[in-house]
Amino acid sequence: MGRASRFFVPIQRKALRLQQKCCQAEGCDMPPEWCDAHHLDPWAASGKTDLKDGVLLCPHHHRLAHNPAYIHERLPHGTVRFTCRS
Ligand SMILES: [Zn+2]
Secondary structure (H helix, E strand, C coil), X not given: XXXXXXXXXXXXXXXXXXXXXXXXXXXXXXXHHHCEEEECCCHHHCCCCCHHHEEEECXXXXXXXXXXCEEEEECCCCCEEEEECC
């Protein structure tokens, strides 16, 4: 979808649920149907709505991803690590 859509469309969310079997935060196993699709490259910073930039996060970890007190990074094996800034 690139920049054509701000939000992941249903077929993209379905593909993410098939690729990613649970919340992608380290140590979290929240089922995919309870997760949101999150842009790793923020939309506001010209991120694209593409599968490679999408990651499933449960509501708790999605809030952390948007909390400026935390940074998050995708690890080489695909999970997302959160670190408190301080
Ligand atoms: Zn989670």
